[in-house]
Amino acid sequence: MTDRQEWNLPAVTYGFIGIGVMGFPMAQNLRRRIPSSSKLIICEINKSAVDKFLCETQPSENISVASTPKEIAQQCDIIITMVPKGPHVDEVFTEKSTGLLAGAPDSKTRQILFMECSTIDVATSNRMNDLVTSAGHKFVDAPVSGGYNGAVAGTLTFMIGGSEELYNEVRPLAEAMGKKENIYHCGKQGAGLAxxxxxxxxxxxxxxxxxxxxxxxxxxxxxxxxxxxxxxxxxxxxxxxxxxxxxxxxxxxxxxxxxxxxxxxxxxxxxxxxxxxxxxxxxxxxxxxxxxxxxxxxxxxxxxxxxxxxxxxxxxxxxxxxxxxxxx
Structure with a gap:
């Protein structure tokens, strides 16, 4: 059984926003475990981090770079965000000309699953959830614990807030970047962050x-x-x-x-x-x-x-x- 077969992730297009200290190794582990035919599109304001990611990530095929979150939403079916603070999450999702919601298609055409992994305040997360779901897309808060070492080793703990159905849908993604035994459904939307x-x-x-x-x-x-x-x-x-x-x-x-x-x-x-x-x-x-x-x-x-x-x-x-x- 190959690594990718073990994770059994859908053959869709993935987006990852925020290739920082934690996001960099998380996105690397995701690339290793999604189907080889799937494209991973990254978005990061630090150009040196992007260059380093492209140079060091294996397998290197089917990785591309978007200049804005809007471009990510225009192309991706599953989008993971990992940015520093609540205002950054707000900007990534809601900025009128470059944000994710500006690029999200009609949900009847293509429904996006947003997995928000940043450590932010519950109020901001709940507001993003309301905006995303009112547009017909799906949202879960899924902050992590385990630090840089856990991100590199792929042993992060994921704390997921949302419905049971959404938890089951997002769990394979969490397992691809974390430790299978440490993926928790914490309760309703916002419970992961709490x-x-x-x-x-x-x-x-x-x-x-x-x-x-x-x-x-x-x-x-x-x-x-x-x-x-x-x-x-x-x-x-x-x-x-x-x-x-x-x-x-x-x-x-x-x-x-x-x-x-x-x-x-x-x-x-x-x-x-x-x-x-x-x-x-x-x-x-x-x-x-x-x-x-x-x-x-x-x-x-x-x-x-x-x-x-x-x-x-x-x-x-x-x-x-x-x-x-x-x-x-």
Whole structure:
């Protein structure tokens, strides 16, 4: 059984908008697993990312580039979007001259399935859903978790919001870019994003705890690798202590090993955590950590050691050290 036969994806034209840190490997995995006869059309404002994608993606046949989302909608049956923030999603879908909805055909002629994977606010996602469905097309929110490493390995977790029917339709796409066991139907439209925001909030709180703990160990003089070994077989174990330890040299594949370059930036993390806390307010959830989390994030976002870096660089801020000091 070949890789493509295993995924059994429809032989249609696919569009992918947003070839960034996460979208790049996601689109690569999609290209590997859609039928060889299917065309993949990408759209990305960063020309160097487009050139790199065309050079590095195998198989290289049947890949083309669109200059606008409108062109994607004019040609594609399934469209995946992966852009940074809510305003970007809004622009991609609704910009009058270049947006997806400007290029979408009459749904009686060709109905498009939109799989929106960006981590954005629920209100924007719901509004895009209303616009898409009122035009007769299909929409699901399908944010992901697993970071850059998971995107490259094709082991992402997908959190999908929409009807059971739409979930079943979009699941094979999620499996092509994620781990089959980690594809979840979270509920109605918007539920995928609510789940994602809650997860990101907890992930950041976890990272704060890990950073504080390993700074304590550093100041005491403990070997961080030994400390991590103990923590990771004890009650302190979590994803950030084992897979994304912030001390360079403890975890080979952690963002710390890349000096926190790339990954989920502190700015994006701040936005998602704020969205999660807003969601909590809306549902009346108590948060004793709210002020500590927001204050720490606001300080880190202004710290030159963290600006533009993976959010786990919060360790440098909390430990008050430079990148050059962060090693075994």
């Amino acid at each position: 789940t994602k925001q809650i997860n990101n909030y907890l992930g950041f709180v976890s990272m704060l705890g890990v950073s504080e703990a390993f700074n304590m160990g550093r100041l005491y003089g403990l070997n961080p690798k030994t400390l991590a070994s103990v923590v990771n077989v004890s009650t302190g174990h979590c994803y950030n202590s084992s897979k994304e330890n912030p001390v360079k040299g403890v975890t080979e594949t952690a963002s710390a090993s890349r000096d926190f370059k790339g990954g989920f930036s502190i700015e994006l993390c701040k936005g998602v955590v704020e969205m999660a806390l807003q969601l909590g307010e809306q549902v009346g959830a108590k948060s004793v950590l709210r002020d500590v989390v927001l204050n720490t994030l606001n300080e880190a976002a202004e710290d030159s050691r963290c600006k533009g870096q993976d959010y786990r660089s919060i360790y440098l801020h909390l430990a008050d050290i430079q990148q050059s000091e962060n090693h075994l």
